[in-house]
Amino acid sequence: MTQVVNFPSTEDSVSRTAALWVAKMDSGELDAEEQRALNEWIALDPTHKTELIRLAKLWDKMSDIGQREAGRESLSNETPIKNTKRGRFREFALKTAACLAIALAIPTAVYVQERSSALSTNGHFLTEVGQQRNLELADGSEVFLNTNTVIDVDYTLDRRVINLLKGEANFDVAPDKTRPFVVKVKNGDVQALGTSFSVRVANDQVNVLVSHGTVRVNASDNAPDASSQSTDPAIKTRTSVVVGAGKQVIFNEKAVDSVTQQDEVSLAQKLYWKKGFLAFDDENLSSVVEEVSRYTKYNIVIADPDIRTLRVGGFYPIDNLETVFTSLEMNLGLRVKKVGENAYYIMKSS
Amino acid sequence: MQDESLDKKSIFSVFTEYKSSLARVVKRYLRKESDVDDILQEAFLQTYAADRSTPIQLPKVYLFKTTKNLAVRENSKISTKLTEYIEDSADSVLISDDKDAFELLSEQQEQKLLLEAIALLPEQCQRVTKLRLINGVRIKDIAVMLNISVSTAEKHIAKGLERCDEYVRQALTTAIQQQDNVDNKQKQSN
Numbered sequence: 001m002t003q004v005v006n007f008p009s010t011e012d013s014v015s016r017t018a019a020l021w022v023a024k025m026d027s028g029e030l031d032a033e034e035q036r037a038l039n040e041w042i043a044l045d046p047t048h049k050t051e052l053i054r055l056a057k058l059w060d061k062m063s064d065i066g067q068r069e070a071g072r073e074s075l076s077n078e079t080p081i082k083n084t085k086r087g088r089f090r091e092f093a094l095k096t097a098a099c100l101a102i103a104l105a106i107p108t109a110v111y112v113q114e115r116s117s118a119l120s121t122n123g124h125f126l127t128e129v130g131q132q133r134n135l136e137l138a139d140g141s142e143v144f145l146n147t148n149t150v151i152d153v154d155y156t157l158d159r160r161v162i163n164l165l166k167g168e169a170n171f172d173v174a175p176d177k178t179r180p181f182v183v184k185v186k187n188g189d190v191q192a193l194g195t196s197f198s199v200r201v202a203n204d205q206v207n208v209l210v211s212h213g214t215v216r217v218n219a220s221d222n223a224p225d226a227s228s229q230s231t232d233p234a235i236k237t238r239t240s241v242v243v244g245a246g247k248q249v250i251f252n253e254k255a256v257d258s259v260t261q262q263d264e265v266s267l268a269q270k271l272y273w274k275k276g277f278l279a280f281d282d283e284n285l286s287s288v289v290e291e292v293s294r295y296t297k298y299n300i301v302i303a304d305p306d307i308r309t310l311r312v313g314g315f316y317p318i319d320n321l322e323t324v325f326t327s328l329e330m331n332l333g334l335r336v337k338k339v340g341e342n343a344y345y346i347m348k349s350s
Numbered sequence: 351m352q353d354e355s356l357d358k359k360s361i362f363s364v365f366t367e368y369k370s371s372l373a374r375v376v377k378r379y380l381r382k383e384s385d386v387d388d389i390l391q392e393a394f395l396q397t398y399a400a401d402r403s404t405p406i407q408l409p410k411v412y413l414f415k416t417t418k419n420l421a422v423r424e425n426s427k428i429s430t431k432l433t434e435y436i437e438d439s440a441d442s443v444l445i446s447d448d449k450d451a452f453e454l455l456s457e458q459q460e461q462k463l464l465l466e467a468i469a470l471l472p473e474q475c476q477r478v479t480k481l482r483l484i485n486g487v488r489i490k491d492i493a494v495m496l497n498i499s500v501s502t503a504e505k506h507i508a509k510g511l512e513r514c515d516e517y518v519r520q521a522l523t524t525a526i527q528q529q530d531n532v533d534n535k536q537k538q539s540n
Contacts, residue, residue, distance in 0.1 A: 015515065019508035025431050026482070027489040027504050039437050049436070056428040058518075059511055063427075065461045066483025120485055123495045 017041065018051040022059050070120070119155050126150040127167070130295045132276065132318065140174035141181065146200075146273050147295045147318070155179075168200035170274055173213075187253045188219040188239075198271060208249040209262070209270055216242045219251040278316045278324075285310040285328075289346070292316075292324055303347040307334065361401050364409045365394045372417050379421035381430070389424060393417040460518075467517035471510050478503055479510035 021038060024030065030038060042049045121138045127145045135143045137153060139160060145151065149167025158178070162171070164185040173181045173192040181192040183199050185206050190199055195213035199206065208217055219239045238256045243249055246267055250257040262270065265281075272279040278295070280288050286308040289300050295318055302308050310332060316324050325336040328346060335349040365372075369390065376386045393416045397409065406412045424430060468479055477496065481487040487495070493503040 015512055016508065019512040019515075020504065022428050022511060023489070023504040023507035025428050025435070026507065027500065029431075030435055035435050038435055042436060053429065053432065055511055055515060056432050058515055060427045060429050061460070062464055062483055062511070062514065065464050066480075067486065068461065069465065070484045070486065119480070122481070122485065123487075124497075 014045075014047060014051050015055065018048065018055045021052060022055050025056075026059065122153050122155055124150065124152050129297050130318070130321075132273070137174075139176060139179070142172040144170040144172075144274050146170075164199055164201055166201065168198065168202075168273070170196070170198035170271065172196045187221055188217065188251055189221065191216040191218070198274075204252050205257070206251050208251075209267065210243055210245050210247050210249075211267060211271060212245050214242060214244045216240065217249045217251060217256065219255050220253065272315075273318065276318050278318060278321075280313050280315075282311050282313050284308065285312050285346070288312045288324075292321055296321055297342065299343040301339075301343060301345050303345045307346070307348060310334075361394070361398050361406075361409050361413070365397070365413060368410060368413065372413065375414060375417050376421045379418060379425065381425055381434070385424060389417065389420045393420050396420075463518055463521055464514060467514040468510070470517065471513055475506045475510050475513075478506035482507060 021041070024034070042052065119138065121135070125133070125135055125143075125145065127133050127147060127149045129148045131147060133145045135145065137143060137160075138155060141160070143151065143153075143162070146168035149169055150165040151169055152163040152165060154161045154163065160176070160179050160181045162181075162183050164183055169183075171181070171183060171192065173195055175195070183190045183192075185199055185201050186204075188206065190197065190208050192213065192215050197208060197210045197213070197215050199208050201207075208215065217240065239254070241249060241256050241259055243259060246262050246264070248258075248260050248262050248270075269279045269281060278291060280291075286302060289302055293300050312328070312332070314324075314327055314331075316327070325344065325346075328334045329336055329349075333349050335347050337345045337347065339345050372390055372393065373386055376389050380386065380389070393413060396416050397406065397413050400406060400412070401409065468476060468483070471479060474496075478492055481492045481495070482489060489503050489507060490500055492498075493500045496503070
């Protein structure tokens with residue numbers, strides 16, 4: 001805790017050391033020993049104290065300005081009206097916009113109490129295996145994180161950027177023409193021109209599913225944004241496509257692999273996870289197991305190769321995947337055996 | 351409720367009416383007494399400005415809340431903490447109002463300058479600084495969010511502060527030189 005004391009006290013590092021003390025004080029209360037160290041450092045040279053005070057004041061000033069900035073953002077970005085009373089006054093507020101401009105000229109606090117700002121939901125968000133989570137971001141956009149997912153929200157004043165580092169997420173984008181909404185994934189990105197889409201990254205592939213509106217998919221950041229017309233059969237050579245609702249785009253690190261049209265049923269089925277369910281419609285047991293495995297830390301093994309292609313259907317709650325096993329046993333006559341702490345084996349019953 | 355229109359009429363009248371109880375609030379929260387008036391004035395100005403942007407339903411409540419927040423905030427100021435930590439704080443340095451560089455600037459100018467300075471910080475340092483200053487996230491929480499140690503986060507903050515300081519001083523030196531040039535030209539032309 002007290003390394004700060006050990007910084008060399010040469011001319012150059014006086015302000016660095018002072019800045020470190022300021023940071024330390026901003027981080028929390030100093031304990032007795034740290035206070036003593038601080039006073040020792042101050043006693044070494046009169047410039048230490050001056051520098052410390054100067055930087056402390058600067059930091060306070062920067063805090064003020066930061067808060068004002070946060071307040072200004074929350075004013076200019078008109079958060080959704082929370083109650084009708086605010087609505088009633090909205091017209092009045094507009095009329096007084098001119099007055100506000102004058103009030104701004106008095107450069108006093110136009111920041112309001114709420115700390116909420118356009119950037120207030122920046123940061124890392126994650127879900128554990130089997131967990132799902134809905135986030136509402138500062139601009140009103142909603143992100144639904146599926147199992148085992150990590151995103152990094154990085155909003156700025158002119159862009160809304162989300163890095164999908166792992167897993168799967170669905171994005172319901174609040175319209176804001178001035179600030180594009182971009183999901184960065186692998187080498188590429190998905191830019192919302194409209195409203196709702198989900199992105200899943202697995203192995204080297206990224207799978208984008210558009211449920212409403214339009215998105216632009218760039219497989220690679222580096223490639224020039226040459227062509228962007230949708231549903232062209234020659235799509236395989238493309239690095240960028242613009243697609244509408246019902247389309248599924250799969251891309252890898254270099255180019256767009258495929259663009260397919262999904263009918264309503266399959267689209268809904270692919271997005272059932274948002275409702276907390278897994279839905280299978282006559283799929284291979286092996287792909288069902290693969291999908292189920294995303295939601296559990298258990299290792300699920302198909303012990304008999306010849307049952308891999310058994311067809312499985314059904315509708316299972318994500319928070320109770322044992323029902324999958326029950327269903328396999330009841331409907332397909334298979335046997336599911338727990339092996340050790342962490343594995344389930346699926347095998348023929350006899 | 352019947353006096354809603356009365357309340358609307360003047361934040362100032364509410365402020366005057368409750369000024370002494372507001373002062374008690376400040377004294378209760380503030381560890382040093384010197385700044386009571388400053389805080390009351392700031393609370394009034396903030397409430398007033400907020401009321402102009404969106405009319406405040408309950409000016410009295412708002413005033414008290416603002417006052418309390420400002421007092422709490424005053425305590426969290428590093429320069430306030432510093433007075434407590436420095437043993438011989440009786441001597442003049444802290445009390446003296448030595449002019450810091452910003453005195454030469456308007457509030458908008460200084461804000462612009464500092465935002466510029468922050469924008470020039472290296473990526474991670476900038477991220478930490480913004481989270482702290484603009485989003486008001488505590489340093490310990492930033493460390494958790496970014497998966498770095500608290501001491502690394504503190505170092506980013508220190509570096510950010512130092513760089514911003516350099517940037518502002520540089521900009522001010524330039525500005526003063528330009529001003530001098532203008533002055534000299536005027537002298538010459540006279």
